[in-house]
Amino acid sequence: MKILIADDSRVMRQIVLRTMRQAGFGHHDFVEATDGADALDKVAAESPDLVLSDWNMPNKTGIELLRALRGSGSTVPFGFVTSEGSDEMRQTAQAAGAMFLIAKPFTPESFSDALSGVL
Template sequence: MKVLLVDDSGVMRKIIARGLNSLWVDDVVEAADGVEAVAKFGDGEGFDLILTDWNMPNMNGLELVKTIRGGGHKLPIMMITTESEKAQVMLAIQAGVNDYLVKPFDQDTLQQKLERVLPCPANA
C-alpha cells in the first residue's frame, strides 16, 4: 500500500506516517505542501491514497485536491486537518475528498477512516 502524505508540519507527517506503518501501509511518500505533492505524485502510478492537510503554504490541501481531481485521478483522498466547520467539510467534499479526519485524532480513528476508503489487506 502506497500513500502520499502531505502536511507542512514535519512532526505531524512523522506521527501520521508512524500510525500508517503500524497498520497495513508499507510505503509512505511525504510532501511538505501541495506543490511538492504534485511533483511527487507525477502520473499517480502506484499510489493508493492521498492524505493531505488543508492549511499549507504554496498550495493548500483544497487546491491540491482540485488539481488531482482535475487530472482525472480517482484514487481516494482524505483530508486531515484542524478545519472542522461544516462549511469547510462541505467545500472539501465538493472538491473531491473521499473522507475527512479532524486533528487531533487517535490511532483507532485513523484506522477506521482508512478502512472506509481502502480495503484492508488483512480483510481481503
C-alpha cells in the same frame, strides 16, 4: 499500497505515519510531500494509491491540490488530515472529491474508521 502524506510540518508527517502504524496500516509504503505543490509533483511521479493531505499549507493548499488533481483527471483516493474539521470544510472537501476528513488532534481509531473502506 503506496500512501502519500502531504503536510508542511515534518513533525505532523511523523505523527501521521506513527498513527497509521498504530492503526494497523504500517505495512504500506509511505511517501512524504512538504506542501501542496510538492504533493502534486509526487502524485505524478509516485502514483500513490491514497493521498492524506493537510489543508492549510504554503504554495498550494490541500483543497487547491485536490482540485488540481481532479482537474487533471486524477481519481486518486484523497483524504484530509487537518486541524480544522467544521461542517463547512467537510462539505467543501466532499464536494471537491475527498473521501474523508480526519480532524487533528486524532487517534488511531480516527484513521481506522476513515480508512477501513479504503485500504
